[in-house]
Amino acid sequence: MKQSKLLILGGSGEAAALARALHGDARYDVTLSLAGRTSEPVKLPGTIRTGGFGGAEGLARTLRDEKFDLVIDATHPFADQMKANAIEAARVAGIPLLAIRRPAWTPVEGDNWIAVDGIEGTAVALGETARRVFLTTGRDELRPFVKASQHFYLLRSVEAPAPDALPVHVELIVARGPFRLEDELALLKQHAIDIVVTKNSGGEATYAKLEAARTLRLPVIMVRRPSLPDAPSVEIVGEALQWLERHHVSASST
Ligand code: NAP
Numbered sequence: 001m002k003q004s005k006l007l008i009l010g011g012s013g014e015a016a017a018l019a020r021a022l023h024g025d026a027r028y029d030v031t032l033s034l035a036g037r038t039s040e041p042v043k044l045p046g047t048i049r050t051g052g053f054g055g056a057e058g059l060a061r062t063l064r065d066e067k068f069d070l071v072i073d074a075t076h077p078f079a080d081q082m083k084a085n086a087i088e089a090a091r092v093a094g095i096p097l098l099a100i101r102r103p104a105w106t107p108v109e110g111d112n113w114i115a116v117d118g119i120e121g122t123a124v125a126l127g128e129t130a131r132r133v134f135l136t137t138g139r140d141e142l143r144p145f146v147k148a149s150q151h152f153y154l155l156r157s158v159e160a161p162a163p164d165a166l167p168v169h170v171e172l173i174v175a176r177g178p179f180r181l182e183d184e185l186a187l188l189k190q191h192a193i194d195i196v197v198t199k200n201s202g203g204e205a206t207y208a209k210l211e212a213a214r215t216l217r218l219p220v221i222m223v224r225r226p227s228l229p230d231a232p233s234v235e236i237v238g239e240a241l242q243w244l245e246r247h248h249v250s251a252s253s254t
Helices: 013-022 057-064 080-093 118-126 143-147 180-191 208-215 237-252
Strands: 003-010 026-032 047-050 070-073 097-100 113-115 132-135 154-158 171-175 197-199 220-223
Touching: 003 013, 003 237, 013 026, 013 097, 013 237, 057 132, 070 080, 070 171, 070 237, 080 097, 097 237, 113 118, 118 220, 132 237, 180 208, 197 208
Parallel strands: 003 026, 003 070, 026 047, 070 097, 113 220, 132 154, 132 197, 154 171, 197 220
Antiparallel strands: none
């Protein structure tokens, strides 16, 4: 039986779930690629490579030189550069690509969302009056909040930001989801939060903060998804596994 050599572009819950699901499946020779932004990524089975490829061109070279048959883009919904690179590289290398594109969150009755484009927009939307902000947009893009120093920030991220990147009035929580509604409610109440700022990442792992904001009637500043180039895509890992089955069968029969 011919093995299909698969590259998973990771950095998301879906990438981790896919790597776990394929571990031990003799039909696939799987490599998971991580950008290397977190110093202690979740432990996953199988072959893992870390660090950038050098743009679309570098990725295309890797796909060709290492004879990958298939590529699955399972990067985070806001990793728009890598997503575009993956599409271009797969085209150049002439191999099939599938993107896992988790649906965005949409507001339901009782939600009070203010949608903005880009992180800069969130700091503007917070306004001049001092607020108590629950901030979950990640540790890499704190500059707008450092400038908007009138606010208090309860900042939660997977890894601690560099101390000199932090806003002045800040309390830091280092934690990785999934988070539960009862804990999110307790956190927002304990810190007297009056507004939540988040990216529209979608998915279940971090949705409870939005339910908590709804329950407490708090506004949410929601960063819209970046626009992405078209690619064959599915929404969940199960559908990606079906796509792999189809491509493995067709690769074996050629
Ligand atoms: P990005 O802006 O789309 O990508 C910037 C560069 O990082 C890419 O051009 C690539 O470098 C490298 N890169 C990104 N993902 C990679 C991967 N899986 N394997 C190897 N290199 C990768 O991405 P980002 O928003 O900085 O996100 C970086 C990583 O963190 C991604 O893996 C993403 O899934 C994860 N993540 C991002 C967010 C977010 O909000 N952006 C949230 C959670 C997790 P080269 O051009 O040199 O190849």
